[in-house]
Amino acid sequence: MTSPLQRIAPYLQVAPLTLVLLIFFGVPLLVVLAVSFFDYDEFDIYPAFQLTNYLELWSPTSLNLYLQTITYALVTWALTLAIGFTVAYFLVFHVRSFIWQMALFLLCTVPFWTSNIIRMISWIPVLGRNGIVNQSLIAMGLAERPLEFLLFSDVAVVIAYVHLFTLFMIVPIFNSMARIDRSLIEAAVDGGASAWRVIWEVIIPLSKTGIALGSIFVLTLVMGDFFVVKIMSGGQSASVVLALSNEIAVLQYPPAAASAVILLIIVTLMVAAILRIVDVRKELAG
Amino acid sequence: MENSVAKKRAGTSRRKISRRKFLKGTGAAAGLAAGAVTGFPTIWAQNIKDITLLQVGGSYSSIIDIAREATKDLGFKIEMQNLASDALVNRIATQPESLDIADIEYWMQTKLAPRGVLQGIDLKRFKYWDKVVPIFTKGEYPDGRKVSDQGTLPYEVQYLEAQDGTAFAKGPTDWASGIPTVFNADTLGMRPDIITRPIENWKELLNPEFKGKTAIIDVPAIGVMDAALAIESRGDIKYGDKGNMTKEEIDKTIAILIDAKKSGQFRAFWTTFDESVNLMASGEVVIQSMWSPAVTAVRARNIPCYYTPLKEGYRAWASNSAPMRHLTGLKLDAAYEYLNWHQSGWQGGFIAKQGYYSSVPETAKQFMSEDEWNYWYEGKPAKSEIKDPYGSHMENAGHVRDGGSFWERMGNVACWNTVMDENRYMVQKWNEFISA
Numbered sequence: 001m002t003s004p005l006q007r008i009a010p011y012l013q014v015a016p017l018t019l020v021l022l023i024f025f026g027v028p029l030l031v032v033l034a035v036s037f038f039d040y041d042e043f044d045i046y047p048a049f050q051l052t053n054y055l056e057l058w059s060p061t062s063l064n065l066y067l068q069t070i071t072y073a074l075v076t077w078a079l080t081l082a083i084g085f086t087v088a089y090f091l092v093f094h095v096r097s098f099i100w101q102m103a104l105f106l107l108c109t110v111p112f113w114t115s116n117i118i119r120m121i122s123w124i125p126v127l128g129r130n131g132i133v134n135q136s137l138i139a140m141g142l143a144e145r146p147l148e149f150l151l152f153s154d155v156a157v158v159i160a161y162v163h164l165f166t167l168f169m170i171v172p173i174f175n176s177m178a179r180i181d182r183s184l185i186e187a188a189v190d191g192g193a194s195a196w197r198v199i200w201e202v203i204i205p206l207s208k209t210g211i212a213l214g215s216i217f218v219l220t221l222v223m224g225d226f227f228v229v230k231i232m233s234g235g236q237s238a239s240v241v242l243a244l245s246n247e248i249a250v251l252q253y254p255p256a257a258a259s260a261v262i263l264l265i266i267v268t269l270m271v272a273a274i275l276r277i278v279d280v281r282k283e284l285a286g
Numbered sequence: 287m288e289n290s291v292a293k294k295r296a297g298t299s300r301r302k303i304s305r306r307k308f309l310k311g312t313g314a315a316a317g318l319a320a321g322a323v324t325g326f327p328t329i330w331a332q333n334i335k336d337i338t339l340l341q342v343g344g345s346y347s348s349i350i351d352i353a354r355e356a357t358k359d360l361g362f363k364i365e366m367q368n369l370a371s372d373a374l375v376n377r378i379a380t381q382p383e384s385l386d387i388a389d390i391e392y393w394m395q396t397k398l399a400p401r402g403v404l405q406g407i408d409l410k411r412f413k414y415w416d417k418v419v420p421i422f423t424k425g426e427y428p429d430g431r432k433v434s435d436q437g438t439l440p441y442e443v444q445y446l447e448a449q450d451g452t453a454f455a456k457g458p459t460d461w462a463s464g465i466p467t468v469f470n471a472d473t474l475g476m477r478p479d480i481i482t483r484p485i486e487n488w489k490e491l492l493n494p495e496f497k498g499k500t501a502i503i504d505v506p507a508i509g510v511m512d513a514a515l516a517i518e519s520r521g522d523i524k525y526g527d528k529g530n531m532t533k534e535e536i537d538k539t540i541a542i543l544i545d546a547k548k549s550g551q552f553r554a555f556w557t558t559f560d561e562s563v564n565l566m567a568s569g570e571v572v573i574q575s576m577w578s579p580a581v582t583a584v585r586a587r588n589i590p591c592y593y594t595p596l597k598e599g600y601r602a603w604a605s606n607s608a609p610m611r612h613l614t615g616l617k618l619d620a621a622y623e624y625l626n627w628h629q630s631g632w633q634g635g636f637i638a639k640q641g642y643y644s645s646v647p648e649t650a651k652q653f654m655s656e657d658e659w660n661y662w663y664e665g666k667p668a669k670s671e672i673k674d675p676y677g678s679h680m681e682n683a684g685h686v687r688d689g690g691s692f693w694e695r696m697g698n699v700a701c702w703n704t705v706m707d708e709n710r711y712m713v714q715k716w717n718e719f720i721s722a
Contacts, residue, residue: 042397042710043379061718068721130569148498151570152554234554234565235504236547238721246717249372251380 036257045253053258062243062259066266069239072154072229073222076161080218081211083162084169088210089203092177093185108170111163120160120228127151127159152234160232165221169214176210177203212278216271223267326627327361329619337362337620342369342377343389345559346579346642347468347605351675352633360627362620371505378403382610387621388464389607393438393507393704395463399452404608406446406461411622414629414646415462419696422466422604422645423458427697437511437529437702440466440604450611464606465625466645468637471600471695474512475566475576479590488512488598489520490573492542497551501565501574504555506716507705510539511601512575515700517542519598529704533711540715544722555720559583566591578641581688582680593688599700600689604645638662639675643692665691 039048056062087108095101111119126132127150134146149155180203188198204211226242240263247256327334341348345368356364367385369377375397378388382403390398398404409415420426421433425441433439445455446463454463476485481496491500491512503509514528523538525531531539546552553571556562563583565571576593584591607628609621634650637643639658644650651659660666665687672681689695706712 043376043401061714061721065721124564125568128568128570148553230557234501234570235557235720236552236555238717243717243721246713249376250713251376 032257032260035254036261038254038257040252040254043251053255054262056255057258057262062240065238065240065243068237069223069241072157072161072239073219075158076165076222077215077218079158079162080166080169081215083166084173084214085207085211087166087170088173088177088207089199091174092180093203105174108167112167116164117227119164120231123156123160123163123232124151127156152232152236154233154237156232157229157237160228161222161225164228165218168217168221169211172213172217173207173210176207180206208278209280212274212280215274219270219274220267223263223270326359326630327623328626329361329616329623331616331619334362334616334620337617338365339363339386339617339620339624340365340367340384341387341389341607342367342374342385343387343607344368344371344374344391344605346577346640347637348389349636352628352636355632355636356624356627359632360620360623362623364624378610383612386610386613386617387607387624388610389467389605390464391703392440392443392464392604392606393702395443395454395606396438396705399443399446399454399463402450402452403611404463405611405613406449406451406463407465407608407622407625408449409460409462411626412462412465412629413626414649417646417648418466418629419643419645419647421469421696427693431697434599434699434701436525436527436700437601437704439702440469440606464608465629466604466606467628467633468642469602469604469645469696470578470642471602471689471699472575472577473596473600473689474573474594475562475581475584476573476592476594477566477569477590478592480569480572485573485594486597487519488515488596489517491516491575492520492546492551494549494551496573497549498553499570499572500552501554501556501562501571502552503562503575504557504720506713507709508601508703509555509575510536510712510716511701511703513543514539515598515601519596528701530706531708531712533708536708536712536715540719543719547719547722582641582674586678586680595689595695595698599698600695601701601703602696602699603703636675639673639680641687643696647692661685661687663692665689665694 035045036053037049037051039046039050039052091101091104095104124131128134129146129148129151131151133150134143137143137147138145184202184206185198188202193201224241226239226245229237229239229242240259244256244259244263247253247259339362341353341364343366348366348368350366353364353366371391371394374390375394377384378390378394378398379401382401388398388404395404415423420428422440422444425433425435425439425444427433433441435442443454443463444466445457445459446461447453447455447459449461451461455461474485474488474491490496491502502512510531511528514523514525514531517523517539518525518528522542523535525535554561554565556565556574559577559580562574562576562580565574566576566580566584567587567589578593581591581593607625609618609625613621629644629646629649631646631649631651631653634644634646635653635658638650638654639662641662643663647663651663654662657669658672661668661672661681667686668681668683670683671679672683672685674680
């Protein structure tokens, strides 16, 4: 016999979160969706239902923007995955002492004690025409004149992204690798598997939750960035969100809203694709 | 003795002169004792001390030190907030009640005055109108020559038909849309240690000789004008009005810029003051659009930088202050009081040391030493070290201001900062250029 209170208790428990999500996420999102169909002039927006804002997105300029942003996201994803996986693998399987493992893991987080912006801007004097890298290359005789593509270029943008976001790969991969039962690896080795085969057939499948979570972090962070692109490309490249923020700056909310809706759909599809390949919830529960 | 002279000039015996202010004024220069007396405060209402005026404007003109000094002199409180130009226009247009004094560039008047968020200023209540430089009051130089009207010439938006007017008057009236405050002439900055030959034309910005070592400001409305000056100087396009391009002119301009970008002409596009300073100081860029204090900031690091006068002339800008429409009664009186104080000299002396000009140079002069005045306004070699408003070193004795005197610089304006009729189209094309 359950009392009425017991029956409604679960609903009461989820109510606060539901309310917060509805008020601070659901409603604003609906407003953005609505505004994306509005008309506008220099200072005001007018309720309307028109597709102009979306149709204007179907232009070579914005397609280029999406292409560029997605390229940044994929290149950054591949590099952070390679680095993140290697670092996590080293920490979990090569560092024997638990104390050292945690110490080194914490070391990975040290750069996060300073702000994102400082970590990014520090690259400018390193990569610049008269920066540390170029001066070293010239001093060592490896380059005759400074390599200009190092700064204010796509290379610089990707370097900054990888530096800023690799930790988001390391942490979840480290977490799922740490939970791999060592006896599985022993069994594989006993069965005659080479080290590469162990990685390929045991470790990767068992850390795919971590890889999936890390990928979601990195992809969404890059897709949503505008500051790194702006600074590291010296204003020479743009991203979807940079264009969007320019529109907001001149009060063009409806096209900015349309752009936000499309970006949201694309990112959601990306995340959905990842979740379809890896059932994160199941693996986390296991 | 000087005190009594000062009292006489101020025409009042009840004002108090603080020792500090008095010393500052008399110390400035002999015979300039009037500078010691600003004549403020002139309002003696019981509750004036409860008044607070919030001025919102650009970081180059709404400076906290000015607010502090005004508060000290006026007996009511002046507060200041800074916003970048887009955000500033947005704030004033959409939240007009959230501020009291709008400190805006003249081109913003073309967007804001028709919205009826500002109120016209009764020039009979502004003491210094006859002393304001004629660029603003008549659209002329003192010798009667007309000032270039490419872009938003302040004179074109200086007068309103009435206090609540939303359209600009063709000629002088009793109602000003705003009181001109700070202005300057912008040009290209360069590194004379790296570019050893003289730079005399805007076209050098697009010269392949400096490939990968030039930069342009990424604020579309301003960047496109710098680009247009360079393109016109190279002879590619002859603009009808660089400050108000046709769609066709915009298309051609952006096409030329995209070509230049693809061939690697530009090292970067900057949006903030410090970005431009760092680009120049680090040697990433050797010639670029720049603001006057940025050139000084580079030089302060002992790196040579020259704000080069060019044959085609300068791109000028000017700011003005206007009370918001919602001000009435005592608060409006306080606003008039503040606007009068603002041009009474202290502010002019302060901003002069940043390389900007005051719309009433005569009063600013009283708050500058003779050497400072000669250096900043007269274009004469500095007799002693030139310092910034905060007392830090700026230039050594013997240095001459780049571009020379006030009228040599302001007398050669090619165009004014502006917002074009085709602004939306231009911004769209500019974004294509940036993402190309």
